[in-house]
Amino acid sequence: MxxxxxxxxxxxxxxxxxxxxxxxxxxxxxNVNENPYPPAPDVVDTIAERVRQIAPTLNRYPDREHMALRRAFSDYLAKESDTRLDPEQIWAANGSNEIMLQLFQAFGGPGRKALGFAPTYSMYPEYARDTFTQWVTVPRNEDFTLDVDAAIAAINEVRPAMVLVTSPNNPTGTPLPMDQTKRLLAACEQASVDGADEGVHPILVVDEAYVEFRTPGVPSAVTLIDEHPNLAVSRTMSKAFAYAGARVGYIAADRGIVDAMRIVRMPYHLSAVTQAAALAALEHTDEQLSxxxxxxxxxxxxxxxxxxxxxxxxxxxxxxxxxxxxxxxxxxxxxxxxxxxxxxxxxxxxxxxxxxxxxxxxxxxxxxxxxxxxxxxxxxxxxxx
The missing domain is CATH 3.90.1150.10 (Aspartate Aminotransferase, domain 1)
Structure with a gap:
């Protein structure tokens, strides 16, 4: 270059x-954690049909709120995580990368900090760099589990706007147990934020890009959303859903967090073709996750x-x-x-x-x-x- x-x-x-x-x-x-198995022929047919249906409308902008897709994700989470969320508690974008960038744009910025736990996803510091957010890390234990006491101490000392934890973690695959998630949430709900008004608390972002691969029966952080307005759970269709080429990610959170992300999103950021392809895959959830x-x-x-x-x-x-x-x-x-x-x-x-x-x-x-x-x-x- x-x-x-x-x-x-x-x-x-x-x-x-x-x-x-x-x-x-x-x-x-x-090397890039894709699902190696392509969509089945009937899924491909549904994708083609969905795109064919919307093709005559491509002279018009898409639904910028992508409500049909948000409703479909709500249905999926109700089945996958046994948690029913309102469509307004869900937001989609071009991969979970854009979801994360929107979070940094909405809650980071000059004078703000984001806290992570190394080693973790190597894009986090780049989101921080691109939004002029200070990136701070706390080392994980030798076995890559989270040192929760050190994490809570850092939340209180650093006073970040966002605390990011990946479960399962990338690149190590380490899960975050639910009791530890709850401890982090409790700490965030009491901590203050540098560069923010009094009474403002950090949000906890749980990145669940690989969560469908967890041990069956283990709950998702999505189950905690209705009780914790400072929790955001990021998901993607790129991994388990075998849809990396479609570039579709989404987040489940309190409506306040979603509305903050809507402020910074680009106009019509999710194309009509992308929405159609995502809806097609969600019609075939069992096959995509087979x-x-x-x-x-x-x-x-x-x-x-x-x-x-x-x-x-x-x-x-x-x-x-x-x-x-x-x-x-x-x-x-x-x-x-x-x-x-x-x-x-x-x-x-x-x-x-x-x-x-x-x-x-x-x-x-x-x-x-x-x-x-x-x-x-x-x-x-x-x-x-």
């Missing part, structure tokens, strides 16, 4: 690179397999995951492991603390290729030692 020095680029953006995992033409891509149980089983099998391996005489460490990926290490030279896998046509992700790698669950054939390639690379690492 080359930006001429003569351009008036913002000073804080000088030297920055665009965010994004590598997009490489390799046989096995297991591979989740198998991917969960694949995750458990992959984690068990990795735990049985050694690297330079040491057993691999595998983080507990409730997502569709597994985080594992520790490697003296993770770049060597990453690049040797890539040479064998397998792309995974080198993300988070040094020494750790993340692999997304693919098809059975892709995972077999990963295992064979990784075994070869480990053997090669032993020779190089």
């Amino acid at each position: 080359s930006i001429p020095a003569s351009l008036p680029l913002r000073n804080d953006l000088k030297g920055e690179e665009p965010y994004g995992a590598p997009q490489l033409d390799v046989p096995v891509c297991l 591979t989740v149980a198998h991917l969960r089983e694949t995750r458990e099998a992959t984690a068990a397999w990795l735990k049985g391996l050694t690297y330079k005489g040491r057993p691999l460490t595998v983080a507990h995951s409730e997502s569709n990926f597994v985080y594992f290490g520790l490697f003296d030279d993770r770049d060597f492991i990453f690049n040797e896998l890539l040479r064998r046509g397998v792309l995974i992700r080198d993300v988070g603390p040094d020494g750790w790698l993340r692999v997304c669950m693919g098809t059975d054939e892709e995972m077999a290729t990963f295992r064979a390639a990784f075994a070869e690379v480990l053997a090669l690492a032993e020779k190089e030692a």
Whole structure:
């Protein structure tokens, strides 16, 4: 990337690179946490029919409040999380990335702070940068669980406008138990906010991008929304719903939070085509989520397999995951492991603390290729030692 020095680029953006995992033409891509199984033919037919129906209206702007889609998400959450929310408590956007950016635009800004828990999703500091919000992190425990006491202490000391916690966490897959969510909420409801009026309290944002992969029966933070007006729960259709290319995310929250996001949203931000495609997928919820149980089983099998391996005489460490990926290490030279896998046509992700790698669950054939390639690379690492 080359930006001429003569351009008036913002000073804080000088030297920055665009965010994004590598997009490489390799046989096995297991680096961006996609669902590897495409929509079924009847789902594709419904998508095409929905888009065909609205195509003659594309000379007009779409419903900027996307009420039909919000009602559909309300129905989905009632089924998936056993919680019925009003459509006005739901807001959709172009992926959960835009949802998060709107939250930072509405509640962050100069003089405001956002608090997170590292390692976590690497886009959070970029949302903060883009909105001139100060990004502050508290380290997680060694096993990547949340140090709740340290988190509460930081909430009171930092006085952030937003507290962001990902469950399951990315890149580690670590879930946030409900009792810990409630403790964070209680702390936020008592804390003050730097740069805000007296009586203003932080919002807790629970990012549930991977929540459908959790252990069945575990409740979602969505169940707490009606009792906690400072809670926002972000979701996406990109992962379990196998809809990454459609770019649809949404948030469930108190109506006050949704209305704040409506202030900063761009006019007609969600196209008629996007709304139609999302509604089509929601018509086929069971089919779209039909591979989740198998991917969960694949995750458990992959984690068990990795735990049985050694690297330079040491057993691999595998983080507990409730997502569709597994985080594992520790490697003296993770770049060597990453690049040797890539040479064998397998792309995974080198993300988070040094020494750790993340692999997304693919098809059975892709995972077999990963295992064979990784075994070869480990053997090669032993020779190089």
